[in-house]
Amino acid sequence: MSLSRQELKEVLRLLAAEEPEFIEELLGERFLRNPFPPCQAGENLISDPSAKISSLAHIEPPTKESPIMVGPNCRINDFAWLRAWGDGIRMGAYCTLNQYSMIQGSVTLGDGVRIGAHSLFVGTEHIKIRTDIPIYQQGVEWKGITVGSDVYIGSNVTVLDGVTIGEGCVLAAGAVVNKDVPPYSIVGGVPAKLIKERK
Ligand SMILES: CC(C)(COP(=O)(O)OP(=O)(O)OC[C@H]1O[C@@H](n2cnc3c(N)ncnc32)[C@H](O)[C@@H]1OP(=O)(O)O)[C@@H](O)C(=O)NCCC(=O)NCCS
Numbered sequence: 001m002s003l004s005r006q007e008l009k010e011v012l013r014l015l016a017a018e019e020p021e022f023i024e025e026l027l028g029e030r031f032l033r034n035p036f037p038p039c040q041a042g043e044n045l046i047s048d049p050s051a052k053i054s055s056l057a058h059i060e061p062p063t064k065e066s067p068i069m070v071g072p073n074c075r076i077n078d079f080a081w082l083r084a085w086g087d088g089i090r091m092g093a094y095c096t097l098n099q100y101s102m103i104q105g106s107v108t109l110g111d112g113v114r115i116g117a118h119s120l121f122v123g124t125e126h127i128k129i130r131t132d133i134p135i136y137q138q139g140v141e142w143k144g145i146t147v148g149s150d151v152y153i154g155s156n157v158t159v160l161d162g163v164t165i166g167e168g169c170v171l172a173a174g175a176v177v178n179k180d181v182p183p184y185s186i187v188g189g190v191p192a193k194l195i196k197e198r199k
Helices: 005-018 020-030
Strands: 045-047 052-054 068-070 081-091 102-109 113-115 120-123 145-147 151-153 158-160 185-188 193-197
Touching: 005 020, 120 145, 145 158
Parallel strands: 045 068, 068 081, 081 102, 102 120, 102 145, 113 151, 120 158
Antiparallel strands: 185 193
């Protein structure tokens, strides 16, 4: 027996009111805790069971030296991309990586770091000392990026290698952050400058 659209809506409304966890479970089915079978992601993707990683996110299989650790209640959304190098990628609890954002290199996020869509963490840099050989043949180096807890990162933000962002900061939409940001600062622009202090 099939339900009409209206009846279905009523059932869902009732369920949402009385069984919110069941609805959450249903909606969550499109999210997988571990996006790839072990043969692809390997044991070096260490994800807390409460973290949700979209099956549409892309995680390049991390290595033992450069693992990826995803903390409790993190969410990695569709089309986000993780590529670990150097010391790997570590995300604390309650971090969100939104659509089309990418974390590359050696990047550590505290707790509650929320990253808007189309943002980029470039935790690596091309070596470009020599001019007698092409840049692409000189290799890559990294210092790593560190982000404190409770940081809100808008859309289209680029954070360059070597930068440390203090806790409680806001990176305004479109910022290119190439210098350290003191705690509780709001920065924006290209290159990012102080807009406001939160305290
Ligand atoms: C920075 C932001 C949080 C606003 O913070 P705010 O404290 O309310 O700041 P205000 O709106 O009062 O703006 C303060 C100054 O910063 C400037 N500013 C605001 N956003 C800016 C941005 N993205 N880039 C550069 N300057 C910006 C304002 O023009 C203003 O400058 P003025 O004093 O010369 O007029 C907001 O503009 C922003 O960028 N939000 C990110 C939104 C987003 O991408 N969300 C992703 C969803 S997950």
